[in-house]
Amino acid sequence: MTNDKDFLTYNQQMRKLRDSKNINCHDSKHKQILVRAGYFNIINGYKNPFICGTDKNGAHVYLPNTSIEQLYEVKKFDDSLRLFLLKYITKVEEEVRTLTGYKFDQCNDNGKITWYDTNAYSPAKPLQEKMRAISSAYSELSKSQLDYVKFYMKNHSQIPTWIMIKVVNFSTFIYVLECSKKNVTHSLCELYDILDQNKLPNIKLLIGSLHWLRKVRNSCAHNERVYCIHQSSDSDRQNTGRIMENYINAMRPSYSRDTDKRIFDLLVYFKYYLPENEYAAMITELQGMFEQLQQGIIPQAFDYVRGQMGVKNLEDLKVLRDLPKAPVKYNKFDALGR
Numbered sequence: 001m002t003n004d005k006d007f008l009t010y011n012q013q014m015r016k017l018r019d020s021k022n023i024n025c026h027d028s029k030h031k032q033i034l035v036r037a038g039y040f041n042i043i044n045g046y047k048n049p050f051i052c053g054t055d056k057n058g059a060h061v062y063l064p065n066t067s068i069e070q071l072y073e074v075k076k077f078d079d080s081l082r083l084f085l086l087k088y089i090t091k092v093e094e095e096v097r098t099l100t101g102y103k104f105d106q107c108n109d110n111g112k113i114t115w116y117d118t119n120a121y122s123p124a125k126p127l128q129e130k131m132r133a134i135s136s137a138y139s140e141l142s143k144s145q146l147d148y149v150k151f152y153m154k155n156h157s158q159i160p161t162w163i164m165i166k167v168v169n170f171s172t173f174i175y176v177l178e179c180s181k182k183n184v185t186h187s188l189c190e191l192y193d194i195l196d197q198n199k200l201p202n203i204k205l206l207i208g209s210l211h212w213l214r215k216v217r218n219s220c221a222h223n224e225r226v227y228c229i230h231q232s233s234d235s236d237r238q239n240t241g242r243i244m245e246n247y248i249n250a251m252r253p254s255y256s257r258d259t260d261k262r263i264f265d266l267l268v269y270f271k272y273y274l275p276e277n278e279y280a281a282m283i284t285e286l287q288g289m290f291e292q293l294q295q296g297i298i299p300q301a302f303d304y305v306r307g308q309m310g311v312k313n314l315e316d317l318k319v320l321r322d323l324p325k326a327p328v329k330y331n332k333f334d335a336l337g338r
Contacts, residue, residue, distance in 0.1 A: 013039050017068060021060070023050075024067035033072045045225060046074040049301035049308075063298050073296035074305060078227045080289055085266065086220040088282060089213050092273040093170060096210065099191070100177055100184060101165035103337060107183040115161045121179045133179045136172045137164050170214040178207050187337025192272045193326040197246070208243045209269040212261055228308040231261040247271055250323055254312055262310030267320060275328050283321040290314055 008016065010031055017025040023043075025034070033042065050066045104120070105111035113120045116138060121130040141149060141159055144167055152159050165173060177185065182201075188194070189201035194209075196202045212231070219226050233241025241259045242248070247268050248255050255264075267286075271279055294302050311317065329336065 008039075010034050017043070022062055022066070023071075024065070024069075030068050033068055037072060037075060042068065042071050042075055046071045046078070048228070049074055049304040050298065052300070063300055065298060066301075070297045070301065073293060074227075074301070077289060077293040077305070078225055081263075082220045082223070082226050084285065084289065085216060085226065085263075088270055088274070089217045089220070089266075092213060092270070093217070096188065096273070097165050097173060098162075099188060099333065100173070100180070101162040103184045103187045103333075104165070104180055105161050106334075107181050107337070111161060114158060115164050115176075116158075120181075122181050124182075125179045130179050133172070133176045137168050137176060140168045140172060170210075170217065174207060174210050174214065177210070183337040185337075187333065190336040191329050191333055193328075194272050195246075202245065205243050205245050209272070212265060212269065216263070216266055227263065227305055229263065230308075230310075233259045247320065247323055251316060251319065252312065255316075258310065260310075262308070264310030267317075271320065271323070271325060273328075276325055279325070280321055283317050287314065287317055290317075 013034055014025045014031060017023040024030075047060065047062075050062045050071065051060045052063045053061045055061055104115065108114075108120045116134050118127060118130045118134070121133070141164060142153075144150070146167065149159070149163060149167055152163060165176070168176065177188075185203050185206060186201040189203065189206050192206075194202050194206050196205075215231065216226065216229060219229055231241065242261050242265060244256060245268070248265075267283070270282060274282065290306070293305065297305075306314070
């Protein structure tokens, strides 16, 4: 067995970090970090911002003055970022699900055409796609252990649209939305001002933004590293690389040249879904998190973290915040999409 696979006591782990990686790790405070976070979680998980090259043997070389405490600062930032993003993603998800369920029934003769009827969906969609959406939703409902789902299954002849929309997985919900009549998708685009350059509903942006919210939410929920999450463009798959839209096009040109989705794209999508005052508060909170991290780690490592999130400069967060935004038309939702 190699040394990497041998069992090492915490003191041996500290010695290894000092001697073979030149990472400062020597006192009781540092040992406490190792004990609480775990070697793999903190070293393998958050070493990348501090790597500056490799030696002649291919081993990583770390930035001067790198300490385990600084790696822990990145981990704490990532932990906070995960909770921060999850808070806003779930808020947007719940709202979009609720509004979709309402508009879905409104566009289907006020609910007289049920969600498990293919006539409730877009006539432009192939029957196979509509059947798949219905089948996926029904399968998830039948497996649900929620009390109110069981109650409706036992005591009623059908499950209401609002329950289906609320209970199905995020990916299934997005697929149901994508297969819905254009009045449903158009009303959401009009509500959130998700429009193309011709002021027409931008369905690609609506569906693509929700898929990115779903992907980041899943990473947050599974306690994965989130600051460096990204998705590259894939010509064989939909909703992959960066979707060029009005806010990104209004930023400095380097944003438009990037093709990968990152956390910055999520911040852009939040600008559509959140009212202006809530969005401003969110950006202020994130700026505070960045400033705290900046004070605790080496500048090169901070630039790496910021860059992995897709933020070119911290001032760009203020630029994004201050870009003109149409108010969310909640009071007009009844009339939208018609």
